[in-house]
């Protein structure tokens with residue numbers, strides 16, 4: 610098996626959707642020799658004009674470079690394309706950087722498959738849209754063997770300035786992706802409820818967006834503080850007693866009923882806080898709500 614230190618400036622990108630095309634384009638701009646392959650060849654035409662080499666089939670794409678970046682719709686597509694004898698025969702000593710978003714189970718299965726065929730493997734989850742790639746704050750979660758991560762870091766740095774290495778447990782990147790998306794969708798549901806309030810009260814969605822952008826850094830600091838309280842396991846009030854949120858969520862629910870807007874989210878939030886009060890956490894830090902989630 611080839612040494613991991615042997616990674617060079619030849620990179621193959623498999624998958625030329627919105628994100629894969631962006632990854633290939635960034636590598637070309639950074640001076641890498643880039644080989645591309647996609648099920649639909651037409652999506653590679655602009656990249657070929659920009660200097661990318663088209664591989665006639667997937668086996669040729671794997672053979673062309675020591676580092677293989679994969680960015681497909683899902684892991685099922687990865688399995689459809691790569692789990693063939695043609696491909697596995699050429700995998701020994703290659704480094705696979707899997708940037709398709711998947712589940713922790715997908716990552717575990719995928720690493721085992723790569724290792725079985727003698728390849729180095731790291732798994733990643735991109736946290737931004739294609740046009741936000743390659744910025745100083747572009748976040749990509751990565752997990753997998755430290756030596757493979759270290760050898761791939763120069764390539765990963767082309768994709769974003771905040772490469773967040775989460776350790777050798779291969780499922781860590783996809784698990785952190787589940788966590789960040791859980792946070793995002795919770796916030797988005799709150800955002801849509803907020804839009805309904807703005808519509809009834811007659812202030813614009815643009816103004817709401819502006820206000821949320823302005824207050825988000827402060828909210829983020831507050832969330833980080835609550836995380837530190839959970840980490841410490843000591844819930845004495847220092848910032849925000851849970852009782853304030855019992856009242857706030859009850860007020861949101863009451864007003865939503867008066868507005869005659871959808872109340873599902875407001876009911877859920879008020880119900881969580883009411884349960885925390887009934888469990889006796891009213892005079893603890895808001896972070897003690899985690900005990901209701903754990904119950």
Ligand SMILES: NC(=O)c1ccc[n+]([C@@H]2O[C@H](COP(=O)([O-])OP(=O)(O)OC[C@H]3O[C@@H](n4cnc5c(N)ncnc54)[C@H](OP(=O)(O)O)[C@@H]3O)[C@@H](O)[C@H]2O)c1
Nearest residue numbers: 624625626627628629648649681682686709710735737738
């Ligand atoms: N776009 C984003 O904003 C964003 C942000 C973060 C993470 N991601 C992740 O990046 C990955 C790629 O996203 P994308 O936006 O590039 O998706 P996309 O534009 O929908 O492209 C999907 C890619 O997968 C290929 N594909 C799908 N099913 C296939 C199959 N059965 N066999 C062979 N190829 C197949 C497509 O090939 P064809 O061209 O032939 O259809 C295409 O290359 C996803 O896992 C996504 O979650 C995307």
